Amino acid sequence: MSPEDEDIELDVILSVLENPVRREILKRLSRETNYPLQLSKELNVSQQAIMKHLKVLEENDFVESTEEKSDKGGPPRKVYSPKRRYCIRIDIGPNTYQEEFYTYKKYDIVKKEFQESDVSYEKQIEIKGKVTGEMKDEVVAALPAFTDPDLEKIRIKLEEIVNETNYNVKINELKLLVQEIENNINTIETKRKRLLALKERTNQEINTLISHISMNQIEKDLLTLYIKTNTLDPNFLSEQLNVRKTIIEKTLDKLVNFIENKKD
Incomplete structure (x- = not known):
């Protein structure tokens, strides 16, 4: 936190x-x-x-x-x-319970941080070492291979630890691996926070666009959902908006005509 x-x-x-x-x-x-x-x-x-x-x-x-x-x-x-x-997240599952929440920054602040950062936008990522590996048959289902090099690197380390018979070595390696995983998760979470700021700014632009279009509320909600999901499936839209499918279908006809007319 x-x-x-x-x-x-x-x-x-x-x-x-x-x-x-x-x-x-x-x-x-x-x-x-x-x-x-x-x-x-x-x-x-x-x-x-x-x-x-x-x-x-x-x-x-x-x-x-x-x-x-x-x-x-x-x-x-x-x-x-x-x-x-x-942002609130609660992970629940076998051997897992974690609750987390945090605040994320508005787009303008994150944009300023990007500009002041000394990290290049075109940072080259070198993939070093082995990115594929073989595993014992009995653990293949539990530890599948990953196409992402970073994840594959961690998976290979875990494979080696699974096969380790020396308890002291195993404990030390597990400690290091847990820390590496946590570091990777923290990196992802930092990226996720910045993506949330970008998403918020994008949604702001969508809402501004919709607010300037002469439509009733259902039409506006439908157009907003279409932009965000890129789907015109009436069943999906009906469920998401909690509006009868027949109304959605009628409104979709108007929406499609509106979009087609705006292409010109």
Whole structure:
């Protein structure tokens, strides 16, 4: 966990996110800032309930509020937007349980880090040593070969440890291998954080694009999902948007026509 995450309690985050309405509010706010009345209409939840959920989200730094002028000349209204960036991951399986969360940085900050880094974008990776190997028949299923050279290197080391009969040597080699695996995972996680920043910026561009197109909400949601998944499968889209397949199919016809017309 990085220093910036030290003041965050995972249990608090999970307790906030366990409520499906709050998650839906965050989902909506991730696309655009919004105000309680509009959220109430979109989610079909009373405005009083929306206000209670927003209070919980704001008290726990998930969202922040600002006042803006009313479009109709009325009193200023409070609008909400996401405040912090979280990533939560829980790995559960045989011999495995790990929970992890962290914040990731916005695109502009990561972009600046890229520019200030002394690591070349065109860094050449040398593949040294053996990248394929043979294994005993009894462990082939458990330890398959990898095409990635780094993973293959680790796999070969593990193969050698599996066949090691000296316990002291085995323990020492296992300690070194675990550390190497952890170092590789940390490298991947760093890349993943930067990819999240890039993904966030990409989604921002998608949302901006959609917001400038004259469509109803279902059409906008459908176009957004199409851009992100590159699929026009009505069954998949119906499941993802929780909209009847017949409605999806009718809307798809309009969407396809819209896309075809925009090609010119």
